[in-house]
Amino acid sequence: MQMREAAAIATEASLLDIRNLQIRLRRTRGAGLSVLDGVSLTVERGETIGIVGESGCGKSVLSLSILGLLPSAMRIGGGEIWYEGRHPLHTMTDRDIRAFRGKEIAMIFQDPMSSLNHGLTIGYQITETLRLHLGYSRKEARERAVWLLRKVGLPRPESLLREYPHQLSGGMRQRVMIAIAVSCNPGLLIADEPTTALDVTIQAQILDLMRQIREEDGTSILLISHDFGIIADMCDRVLVMYAGQIVESGTVDDLFERPLHPYTAGLLRSIPTPAKKNSPLYSIEGHVPALHERGAGCRFASRCAHATERCRTEQPELVAYRGGHAARCFLAEAEGGNRHAAV
Amino acid sequence: MNYYARRLLTLLLTVLFVLLLTFAAFRIIPGNPALVILGTEATDAQIALLEEKLGTDRPLAEQFADWLVAAFRLDFGESLRFSEPVTHLIAGRLPVTVSLAVMSLVLTIAVGIPLGIIASRARGKAADMLVTIGTQLGLAVPSFWMGIMLILAFGLTLKWFAVSTFTPWSENPLLAVKSLVLPSAALAVPQIAIVVRYLRTSMLEQLGLDYVRTARSKGLRESAVLYKHVLKNALLPVITIIGINFGELLAGSLVIEQVFTLPGIGSLLITAIGNRDYPLVQGLVVLIAFTVIAINFVVDLSYRWLDPKIRLQ
Amino acid sequence: MKRMKSYSLVLGASFVSVLFVVMLISLVYTPHPPNEMNIRERLQAPSVRHWLGTDNFGRDILSRVMVGSQTAFEVGAVSVAIGLLGGFLVGTLAGYMGKWVDELLMRATDALLAFPGILLALLLVSISKPSLFQTMLAIGILSIPSFARVIRSGVLQHKEADYVKAARGLGAGHANLIFVQIAPNIASSVVTTAALSFSTAVLIEAALSYLGLGVQPPDPSWGRMLNEAQSYLAKAPWFTLAPGLLITLTVLGFNLLGDGIRDLRDKKS
Numbered sequence: 001m002q003m004r005e006a007a008a009i010a011t012e013a014s015l016l017d018i019r020n021l022q023i024r025l026r027r028t029r030g031a032g033l034s035v036l037d038g039v040s041l042t043v044e045r046g047e048t049i050g051i052v053g054e055s056g057c058g059k060s061v062l063s064l065s066i067l068g069l070l071p072s073a074m075r076i077g078g079g080e081i082w083y084e085g086r087h088p089l090h091t092m093t094d095r096d097i098r099a100f101r102g103k104e105i106a107m108i109f110q111d112p113m114s115s116l117n118h119g120l121t122i123g124y125q126i127t128e129t130l131r132l133h134l135g136y137s138r139k140e141a142r143e144r145a146v147w148l149l150r151k152v153g154l155p156r157p158e159s160l161l162r163e164y165p166h167q168l169s170g171g172m173r174q175r176v177m178i179a180i181a182v183s184c185n186p187g188l189l190i191a192d193e194p195t196t197a198l199d200v201t202i203q204a205q206i207l208d209l210m211r212q213i214r215e216e217d218g219t220s221i222l223l224i225s226h227d228f229g230i231i232a233d234m235c236d237r238v239l240v241m242y243a244g245q246i247v248e249s250g251t252v253d254d255l256f257e258r259p260l261h262p263y264t265a266g267l268l269r270s271i272p273t274p275a276k277k278n279s280p281l282y283s284i285e286g287h288v289p290a291l292h293e294r295g296a297g298c299r300f301a302s303r304c305a306h307a308t309e310r311c312r313t314e315q316p317e318l319v320a321y322r323g324g325h326a327a328r329c330f331l332a333e334a335e336g337g338n339r340h341a342a343v
Numbered sequence: 344m345n346y347y348a349r350r351l352l353t354l355l356l357t358v359l360f361v362l363l364l365t366f367a368a369f370r371i372i373p374g375n376p377a378l379v380i381l382g383t384e385a386t387d388a389q390i391a392l393l394e395e396k397l398g399t400d401r402p403l404a405e406q407f408a409d410w411l412v413a414a415f416r417l418d419f420g421e422s423l424r425f426s427e428p429v430t431h432l433i434a435g436r437l438p439v440t441v442s443l444a445v446m447s448l449v450l451t452i453a454v455g456i457p458l459g460i461i462a463s464r465a466r467g468k469a470a471d472m473l474v475t476i477g478t479q480l481g482l483a484v485p486s487f488w489m490g491i492m493l494i495l496a497f498g499l500t501l502k503w504f505a506v507s508t509f510t511p512w513s514e515n516p517l518l519a520v521k522s523l524v525l526p527s528a529a530l531a532v533p534q535i536a537i538v539v540r541y542l543r544t545s546m547l548e549q550l551g552l553d554y555v556r557t558a559r560s561k562g563l564r565e566s567a568v569l570y571k572h573v574l575k576n577a578l579l580p581v582i583t584i585i586g587i588n589f590g591e592l593l594a595g596s597l598v599i600e601q602v603f604t605l606p607g608i609g610s611l612l613i614t615a616i617g618n619r620d621y622p623l624v625q626g627l628v629v630l631i632a633f634t635v636i637a638i639n640f641v642v643d644l645s646y647r648w649l650d651p652k653i654r655l656q
Numbered sequence: 657m658k659r660m661k662s663y664s665l666v667l668g669a670s671f672v673s674v675l676f677v678v679m680l681i682s683l684v685y686t687p688h689p690p691n692e693m694n695i696r697e698r699l700q701a702p703s704v705r706h707w708l709g710t711d712n713f714g715r716d717i718l719s720r721v722m723v724g725s726q727t728a729f730e731v732g733a734v735s736v737a738i739g740l741l742g743g744f745l746v747g748t749l750a751g752y753m754g755k756w757v758d759e760l761l762m763r764a765t766d767a768l769l770a771f772p773g774i775l776l777a778l779l780l781v782s783i784s785k786p787s788l789f790q791t792m793l794a795i796g797i798l799s800i801p802s803f804a805r806v807i808r809s810g811v812l813q814h815k816e817a818d819y820v821k822a823a824r825g826l827g828a829g830h831a832n833l834i835f836v837q838i839a840p841n842i843a844s845s846v847v848t849t850a851a852l853s854f855s856t857a858v859l860i861e862a863a864l865s866y867l868g869l870g871v872q873p874p875d876p877s878w879g880r881m882l883n884e885a886q887s888y889l890a891k892a893p894w895f896t897l898a899p900g901l902l903i904t905l906t907v908l909g910f911n912l913l914g915d916g917i918r919d920l921r922d923k924k925s
Contacts, residue, residue, distance in 0.1 A: 069560055094565070101562035114553035118652055119576040128571075129561045164651040180561070353763065360767030368779050472663060479915075483908035485859055487866055488900035491886055499890055594772030598863045602886070613867055616782040628771075628779050636770045 013085020015187055015220050016043040016066070016105075021079035021090075023061055023070065025291070033291045035061050035074060037244045040318075043188060048214065048221040050235030050252075052228055052267065056288050057241040059224045063192045066222075067105055068097045084187070103133040106181035110193040112173035116165040123161030126180050133184045148179040152209055171202035175209065182213055189213070190222045195230060207234060228271050232256065237324075240264050243288055243299040246318060250325035260327035262304045298330070306331055347644070354640050361632045362414060366407050369621050419626030424618045429626035433608055438512055440607035442519070443596050444589075446527035451534040451585065458535065459542025459581070460574070463550070474543060481536025486595045490529035490602040497525060509605050526603045530595045534588060541584050545577040579649055586642030590635040665916025668851075671909030675902075679725040686719035691874060699892040708898045711881070712888055721898045724876040728906055731792050731861040731871075732854040738796025739853055740846070743803020750804065751811030752830070758808075765801045773798055774860050778869065786869045795860050799853045806849045810842030844921040851914030855907040862903050878903050 023036040036058045043049050051059045064070050066081055066089060081089040083104065089097060109115040117125060126148060127141035136144060142161065149157035152175040165173055174194065181189055191210065195203035207230065213219055225231055231238055232252050240248040240255070240263065248261040259265040266284040286303035289295075297312040298304070304311065311330055319333055320326040381389055413419065419429035462474045498506040504525055510518035549555070550573060558568045600609035608627055615623040647653045687707070694714030702709045708717035750761040768776065780794035814820055814837070823837050864870030865879030873880070878899035885895035 067560060069556060098562045098564065101560055103562060107557075107560045109553065109557060111553060115557045117554040117558070117572050117576070119579075119650075120572065128563070132562060164655060166652050167655060177557075353766070356763040357766045357770055360764055361770055364767060365779065368783055475664070479908055479911055480904070483855070483904050483911055485862055485900065485903050485907070487863060488882060488896070488903065491882065491889065491896050491900070495889055495893055495896070499893075590770075590772035594774045597774060597778070598867060601867060612778065613869070616778060616869060619782070621782075624779070624782050628775060631772070631775055632770050635772060639770070 013082070014042040015045050015047075015084060016041075016222070017080075017082040017085065018042070018062075018066070019080045019082070021062070021065065021081065022077040023058070023065055023074055024077035026073055026075050032075075032077070034077065035244055035291065036065075038079070039241075039244075039246055040079075041239055041246070041249075043220050043222055045187070045220055046214075046218050047237065048223060048235045050231035050238040051222070051224045051241055052226065052231045052238060053241035054226060054288055056243075058244045059241050060192055062241075063107070063190050063222065063224050066190060067101050067107065068092065068094065069107075102129045102181075102186075103184045104186055105188045105190065106184070106186040107190045107192065108174070108177045108181050108194050111197045112170060112177050113165060113197075115177060116173060118165055120164075121161065122163055122165065122168070122176055126161075126176070126183060129180060129183050144183070145179075148183055149176070151182075152176070152179045153205075154179075169202075170198050171205060174198060174202075174206050178206075178209060178213070182217065182219065185217060186219060188220045188222065190224075192224045193226070194223075196225070196227070203230070210234065228267055240267070243294060244291075245299065245328060246326075247300065247329070248325075248327045249318075250323070254323065254325040258325075260321070260325065260332040261300075261329045262306060262331075263300050264327075266303075298328075346647075350640070350643065354636065357636060358633070361636070362411060362629065363407075365625050365628050365632070366410055369625065370403060370406075414629060419629070420622040422615070422623040423620045424615070424623070425620075429623050432611065432623065433626060433630060436606055436608045436611045439509070439605050440593075440596055440600070440609060442512065443523055443527055443530070443599070443605065443607060444592055446520070446523050447530040447534065447592055447596075448585070448589075450527055450531040451538060454531065455535040455538030456542060456578075456581075459539045460546065460569070462539050462543040463546035474539070478536040478540040481539075482533050484532060486529050486533060487598045487602050489532050490526060490599050493525045493529055494603070509603075522603075522605075526596075526599045526605060529602070530592060530599055533595075534585070534592060537584060537588060538581060542577060542581045545580055546573060549573045549577045579646065582649070583642055583646045586638060586645075589638045589642075593631055593635060664912045664919060668909050668912025668914070668916050671905055672913055675725060675906055675909060676729070678722055679729050682719075682722035682726060686716075686722050688716035688719045690715065690719040690723045690876065692716075699888060699895070701892070702894055709892065709894045711895055712884060712892075717881075717895065717898050720876055720881060721878065721902055724878045724881060724899065725902065725906075727788070727871055727875060727877050728858050728861065728903075731788070731795065732857045732910075734792040735795035735799055735857040736850050736853050738793065739799025739803050740850065742797070742800035743805075744807055746800060746804040747807025748811055751808040751815065761804070762808075765804050768798065769801045771798070773856065774863055777860055777864055781864065781869050786864075786872060788871050788875050791861055791864055791870045794864075795857045798860075799857065802849050802853060803846070806845045807842060810845060811838060814838045814841055844917060848914045848918045848921070851910045851917065855910035855914070858903065858906050858910070 018039060018041050021036055021039045022034055024032040024034050026032055039058075039062060041049065041051075051062065053059050061070065061074065065076060068089065070076070076090055079090065083089050083100065087100070089100065116122075123142065123145055126145040127136070127138070130136045130141040130144055131138070145161060146157040149160055154160055154172060154175050160168075160176075165176075168176065178194075189210075194210070195206050198206060210221065210223075211234070214221060221234070223231065223234055235252055237251055238249065238255055239246050240261065242263050248255065248259065248264045250260075255264055256268065259268060263284070266282075270282045270284065284303055289299060289302065295301075295312070297310075297314055298307070298316050301307040301311045308330065314330070316328045316330050316333065318326050318328045321332075321336070381393060417430055421427065422429055422432055425432060462470075465474065494504075494506055497503045504521065509522045512519045555568060555573060558572045559565075563571075596607065597609035597612060599605070600607045601613060604610070608630070612624065612627045614620075615627065692715060694710070697706075697710050697714040698712055700706060700710045700714075706716050706718065708721065711717055711720065746761050746765065750758040771779070776798045777791070777794040780797065781790050784790060820833060820837050823833060828837070861870055861877065862879030862882070865877035866883045868880070868883065870879060871877040881899040882896060885892070885899065888895055
């Protein structure tokens with residue numbers, strides 16, 4: 001079993017510490033529209049943190065910003081991203097941050113077919129990272145690649161090296177992506193919708209694999225998904241995002257038993273379960289406001305059945321209640337975090 | 344039917360049509376070909392002799408069959424003017440044209456690909472316009488005029504190159520290359536324009552794909568992403584384009600050889616046409632057409648072989 | 657990107673219009689009579705009297721170049737017309753009837769395409785004496801494949817379209833289907849092909865005439881002027897500039913026009 005060597009460093013710092021991150025759209029003049037508004041989160045060693053939200057809430061942008069992979073149209077407008085308490089990722093140049101990419105922090109993406117290079121062999125794409133970060137020779141890298149493929153549960157690893165992505169099934173491709181990601185034993189694995197493009201049966205397998213990796217190597221995971229079920233399955237703590245902000249955070253139990261924010265309650269209610277078989281599936285009315293549609297008040301107000309006048313004019317702060325359970329809602333504030341949010 | 348078998352059949356059919364066309368071209372002239380060649384002053388005896396030589400006194404179908412068989416043996420008869428076997432004459436002139444074509448291709452690749460990569464780094468409206476206008480100009484300039492301009496600039500004004508002299512390969516390879524520089528440059532200009540255009544499009548297309556983000560997320564340097572991941576995929580269609588354009592390259596060389604008075608098959612063809620030397624014209628036309636067909640066929644096959652997605656279906 | 661693409665169309669259309677106007681003007685007026693020889697004034701550099709200088713016979717280059725545009729446009733227009741007609745016949749037959757007719761016609765088209773442009777023209781020109789007519793015919797024939805391909809693919813695409821089936825259901829005959837229903841939809845592709853074929857025609861005519869196998873004197877031609885000019889490259893370099901520039905501009909204009917129309921159609925769809 002391989003544990004993170006860095007765990008020997010007795011430090012209080014979190015593995016990943018994002019403070020008040022703001023991401024804006026680049027504009028020639030002025031500040032530009034903000035995509036992410038003051039997002040903060042921490043990931044401790046060995047933790048699995050989930051980020052859940054609808055598409056457009058900014059969760060993918062958040063994950064890309066950690067390694068400086070934002071599209072050119074966006075930039076970090078404020079806030080800090082600290083790794084291991086001493087590496088300020090938000091200030092790093094491309095050159096400096098490259099040392100972390102694929103080595104300390106690795107990412108896997110949603111669609112393994114398009115995320116792998118169709119014109120290069122699997123073997124090349126795995127050994128590339130090994131040779132780049134760990135200085136392996138070609139032979140050493142091949143051997144290690146075989147070991148990695150076996151580790152992620154792929155059969156016939158030696159022949160797989162010579163094959164191309166299109167020759168594999170979707171599940172196998174995602175396993176390859178995971179193999180690439182863990183090849184240099186990263187401390188943090190960022191998984192952006194890793195199972196969304198896969199069959200339901202394969203989804204479970206991939207999640208199992210991620211659990212296995214977590215146990216064997218002690219890797220922390222930042223899991224992003226729109227699927228609350230997966231988040232609940234895998235994560236210790238969850239952050240709920242809406243329109244570029246965190247609207248609720250807490251343990252999985254906290255959120256399931258006592259959601260404080262109406263949006264969270266809505267998300268929970270819309271999870272299909274066998275119990276709801278014969279009733280119409282619930283979905284939250286309305287739509288996520290576009291970047292320029294965000295008004296001064298709570299961004300969820302337009303869809304919230306309990307919105308007050310204050311909700312529409314004032315922006316609620318993210319307030320922490322018992323046990324680290326936090327919510328961004330005036331109604332929750334009013335009841336001191338004791339309320340069970342209704343939809 | 345197997346894809347390759349079908350392609351081969353198509354190829355054969357096309358070849359047959361080419362031969363038919365080349366043969367028919369000289370038989371559709373109203374009147375007697377021998378008469379046309381010799382002119383109205385010829386005596387009956389001379390005409391009869393030429394007719395026998397040409398074989399035009401026999402039925403058309405028979406003529407075609409004979410000619411076809413001979414063509415497959417690469418026997419196109421004797422040149423009317425030079426009284427030498429056509430194949431001989433062509434073989435003598437082939438090295439010049441081949442070296443010209445090869446040099447143009449080398450230039451196209453050596454200049455076109457780097458330029459295409461540079462063009463793909465430049466984004467934004469101004470860059471787009473610049474690249475478009477540049478490539479459009481490159482395509483619009485007639486290569487024979489470019490040749491004349493190059494002679495003016497580098498031959499006469501700067502005197503870097505001798506004008507209108509060609510040193511055969513057997514005499515002095517270095518000088519031979521030197522005398523081919525300007526003509527191959529003239530030929531390469533439109534080819535380079537095409538390469539830049541297609542490579543830029545292809546690279547921009549690839550750069551928008553997800554695997555580029557994955558490659559970056561692995562910590563690769565931007566140059567590694569570009570050259571090891573993107574370029575390899577982007578070059579594939581470009582190589583096909585270069586191959587397909589080879590025909591145009593050959594066509595251009597026909598005229599360029601006149602501009603620079605190079606003793607290649609292009610100038611041989613022009614001479615033959617001027618002399619109404621039909622066997623020679625036929626042989627040359629068939630040779631050039633076949634070369635183009637063969638190259639297109641090879642390019643088609645190699646594209647399927649080079650793209651892993653198609654190769655390993 | 658949007659603004660840039662319309663640059664193509666605008667630029668192309670302007671070039672072509674200017675050249676067209678110059679051509680029209682040349683029909684009734686040129687600064688000097690284009691064929692008037694004046695040996696004393698031969699090979700003069702550009703001056704106020706002769707804006708582009710004079711050639712080896714003392715003729716005004718500007719006037720000759722203007723008149724040369726007539727040939728360019730004539731050859732372009734006629735060969736495009738021939739190509740369009742032939743391509744239409746082949747394309748509709750192949751696309752409409754399908755199966756072995758399609759296969760046969762397409763192989764024949766491929767055979768035509770196997771000849772690099774000018775080679776076919778040379779072949780056809782070698783059969784009989786070079787002349788304006790031969791040139792137009794030869795280039796026309798070698799334009800047929802591009803039109804045939806475009807029209808065929810258009811027919812194939814729309815043959816099974818709902819609106820065609822509807823028209824057929826209402827009793828429309830073949831002619832109606834082809835001309836009234838399908839034709840308007842492929843119009844813009846055909847126009848693009850026409851523009852690009854025009855520029856190819858101008859290029860090939862120039863090359864043929866340069867080789868002496870195209871348009872013969874006294875018919876004017878930019879290509880032949882280049883041939884004449886090359887002999888005097890050292891003494892009178894400006895002589896080679898004008899005809900070459902005009903060929904370039906004409907080809908450029910029609911290429912931009914063709915691309916512009918195609919971009920317009922791509923944007924709409």
